[in-house]
Amino acid sequence: MPDDSPNVNRRRFVGDGLRAVGAAGLLGAAGAWAGRRGQATDMRWQIDPDKCVACGQCATHCVLDKSAVVCKHAFVMCGYCDLCTGYFEPQPLALDSGAENQLCPTGAIVRRFVEDPYFEYTIDEQLCIGCGKCVKGCNAFGNGSLYLQVDHARCVNCNECAIARDCPSEAFCRVRADEPYLRKDRNLGQ
Amino acid sequence: MTRISSVVFIFVIWAASAGAAVAIERFPPPDFTDHELPTTQVVPPRADAWQIADAWFLVTGLGLAGYFALVRRSRAGLLTLTVASLVWLGFFREGCVCPIGAIQNVARGLADPTYPVPYGVIAFFTLPLVAAIFFGRAFCAAVCPLGAVQELVVLRPVRVPRWLEHALGLIPYIYLGAGVALAATGTVFVICRYDPFVGFFRFGAPVGMLVFGGLVLVLGMFVGRPYCRYLCPYGAILGVLAKLARWRVRITPDECIQCRLCEDACPYGAIEPPTVAPRAATRPVARRRLVYALVALPVLVAAGGWLGRQLDVPLARLDFTVRLAQRIRAEEQGLIAPVTDPDAQVETEETRAVDAFRSSGRTDGDLYAEADMQVARLGTAGMLLGAWTGLVIGAKLVHLSIRRRRTDYTAEPSRCVACGRCYRYCPREQVRLGLLQEEGFATAAAPGDIQGDRRP
Numbered sequence: 001m002p003d004d005s006p007n008v009n010r011r012r013f014v015g016d017g018l019r020a021v022g023a024a025g026l027l028g029a030a031g032a033w034a035g036r037r038g039q040a041t042d043m044r045w046q047i048d049p050d051k052c053v054a055c056g057q058c059a060t061h062c063v064l065d066k067s068a069v070v071c072k073h074a075f076v077m078c079g080y081c082d083l084c085t086g087y088f089e090p091q092p093l094a095l096d097s098g099a100e101n102q103l104c105p106t107g108a109i110v111r112r113f114v115e116d117p118y119f120e121y122t123i124d125e126q127l128c129i130g131c132g133k134c135v136k137g138c139n140a141f142g143n144g145s146l147y148l149q150v151d152h153a154r155c156v157n158c159n160e161c162a163i164a165r166d167c168p169s170e171a172f173c174r175v176r177a178d179e180p181y182l183r184k185d186r187n188l189g190q
Numbered sequence: 191m192t193r194i195s196s197v198v199f200i201f202v203i204w205a206a207s208a209g210a211a212v213a214i215e216r217f218p219p220p221d222f223t224d225h226e227l228p229t230t231q232v233v234p235p236r237a238d239a240w241q242i243a244d245a246w247f248l249v250t251g252l253g254l255a256g257y258f259a260l261v262r263r264s265r266a267g268l269l270t271l272t273v274a275s276l277v278w279l280g281f282f283r284e285g286c287v288c289p290i291g292a293i294q295n296v297a298r299g300l301a302d303p304t305y306p307v308p309y310g311v312i313a314f315f316t317l318p319l320v321a322a323i324f325f326g327r328a329f330c331a332a333v334c335p336l337g338a339v340q341e342l343v344v345l346r347p348v349r350v351p352r353w354l355e356h357a358l359g360l361i362p363y364i365y366l367g368a369g370v371a372l373a374a375t376g377t378v379f380v381i382c383r384y385d386p387f388v389g390f391f392r393f394g395a396p397v398g399m400l401v402f403g404g405l406v407l408v409l410g411m412f413v414g415r416p417y418c419r420y421l422c423p424y425g426a427i428l429g430v431l432a433k434l435a436r437w438r439v440r441i442t443p444d445e446c447i448q449c450r451l452c453e454d455a456c457p458y459g460a461i462e463p464p465t466v467a468p469r470a471a472t473r474p475v476a477r478r479r480l481v482y483a484l485v486a487l488p489v490l491v492a493a494g495g496w497l498g499r500q501l502d503v504p505l506a507r508l509d510f511t512v513r514l515a516q517r518i519r520a521e522e523q524g525l526i527a528p529v530t531d532p533d534a535q536v537e538t539e540e541t542r543a544v545d546a547f548r549s550s551g552r553t554d555g556d557l558y559a560e561a562d563m564q565v566a567r568l569g570t571a572g573m574l575l576g577a578w579t580g581l582v583i584g585a586k587l588v589h590l591s592i593r594r595r596r597t598d599y600t601a602e603p604s605r606c607v608a609c610g611r612c613y614r615y616c617p618r619e620q621v622r623l624g625l626l627q628e629e630g631f632a633t634a635a636a637p638g639d640i641q642g643d644r645r646p
Binding site for chain 2: 015016018019022023026027030033034037038039040041042043044051053055057063064065072073074075076077078079080081114115118120122125141142143144149151152153155156157158159160162165166168169170174176177178180181183185
């Protein structure tokens with residue numbers, strides 16, 4: 001049976017007061033901190049293309065079976081080379097789309113003739129596994145227009161990103177969700 | 191074919207100088223006459239509105255959990271909510287962000303002013319704590335997706351011996367300290383790294399994570415909620431706050447008839463039997479024990495702090511910058527062969543990091559300075575962690591030395607997750623629900639019948 005003696009009532013009243021103060025304090029502290037340092041937008045993982053060395057770990061270290069990292073192409077930077085070092089193996093037998101000539105292990109790069117002598121390369125992101133082989137090739141000899149990005153359609157935004165943890169160049173960073181991509185051509189005024 | 195051979199030559203150069211992606215315009219982009227450049231397609235992430243939806247789910251869930259557990263006393267309601275939380279926060283939202291992991295974001299945000307913390311994370315961290323002050327571990331009851339998984343697999347729980355329960359019960363506090371220390375120094379989010387179930391929520395994870403989760407689940411069939419009781423750092427905070435809770439789980443709706451039926455109902459070992467009045471002779475012993483424990487407390491804190499201070503080197507091994515600096519330093523001193531020819535040696539994560547560092551243009555001195563600062567930071571963090579561990583153990587000893595008086599079977603608020611299993615075990619609850627007749631029951635449970643022989 002509930003005890004209604006004055007002592008118990010007083011203790012309960014004081015307890016309720018302290019609880020209210022505690023709750024207000026917690027919420028107030030959280031609110032004040034949020035007001036000063038928090039932000040409304042969520043944070044997402046992204047790769048800084050200027051730091052990325054295309055080591056290939058993105059393809060294997062993501063918690064997803066198919067990595068959330070895919071290759072993007074900054075078309076304004078591309079040289080549209082016939083002999084694309086992001087597309088072809090180091091010693092291609094011929095400059096055609098034969099699988100033995102392609103660098104991409106999944107054939108995710110589509111090579112299309114534009115006008116002599118230019119070819120356009122587009123990424124089929126459904127096939128891309130984010131291994132960065134093409135990025136490495138393009139950086140080494142081309143204009144560096146291919147780069148790796150976290151694809152937010154796939155990324156589940158782990159609080160502790162498994163790729164970021166092991167990224168050798170610390171290229172992974174958290175960016176605001178309203179600007180979730182770090183495009184390589186972002187400084188070119190596109 | 192001359193072009194192809196020149197490519198071979200270029201690739202030899204490239205192989206020797208794998209470096210960071212610096213855009214160089216080696217081939218000026220052509221000016222096409224009648225070809226329009228495609229645009230780079232990017233998919234935006236999930237809208238921020240989901241954050242608000244999550245916060246609403248959390249608030250509603252906490253309210254409903256409290257209502258079902260304490261007002262309606264409805265296990266069915268709690269189970270429904272449990273499944274709903276599992277579906278929403280677990281499978282639909284894929285387990286991130288949860289309050290357990292948010293501990294680290296908050297710790298990191300407090301330690302590092304440049305680290306951004308979204309409102310949603312702050313809300314997820316704070317709201318369950320506020321709820322705990324008023325109605326205990328309502329969050330654990332039916333909102334937490336990790337708790338929900340374990341809640342649903344309890345098959346045949348065994349009773350964990352009290353000494354083991356007390357000993358293992360210390361781990362969450364120490365884990366909490368370690369999680370905060372490592373997150374605040376920006377080393378690793380260890381709590382997320384060893385999250386047991388996030389892999390299940392996403393239908394995919396590294397093998398180690400899935401095995402760990404599977405083991406926790408199998409264990410969870412026989413030991414109720416092993417993660418919540420013996421690991422969960424957020425549960426530790428909630429447990430402390432739940433001791434102050436205004437409304438608690440009362441096993442019986444009105445009066446306890448000391449029938450002991452509820453004792454076996456709790457799969458989580460949260461129900462405490464009534465205390466037995468101590469014999470007069472034992473009182474001085476108990477008092478002396480309390481004095482010893484109080485004296486031991488500062489000693490333990492100091493010893494823990496000293497031991498923790500020695501942890502800077504092992505802790506630093508977890509840190510990327512420190513590992514990289516050690517490797518570079520060793521290479522400079524000629525202890526390890528430097529990475530010069532990528533083809534000659536097997537690439538490892540370490541050599542890749544060295545490669546990346548070499549091509550980043552930063553000087554060794556910068557790296558060493560940063561690493562030394564990080565070691566110093568981890569030394570402080572280690573000392574605080576050690577002192578915290580000492581405090582946890584000392585406080586436990588004091589806690590065990592204080593005698594409490596309980597006249598009824600009660601659900602210990604810091605351990606009770608308000609799952610609602612015990613309610614139906616109580617004959618008084620059965621009477622309240624009209625499942626038992628008051629009179630017939632009253633004679634059967636006359637005080638002398640049950641109490642006399644069984645109680646020690």
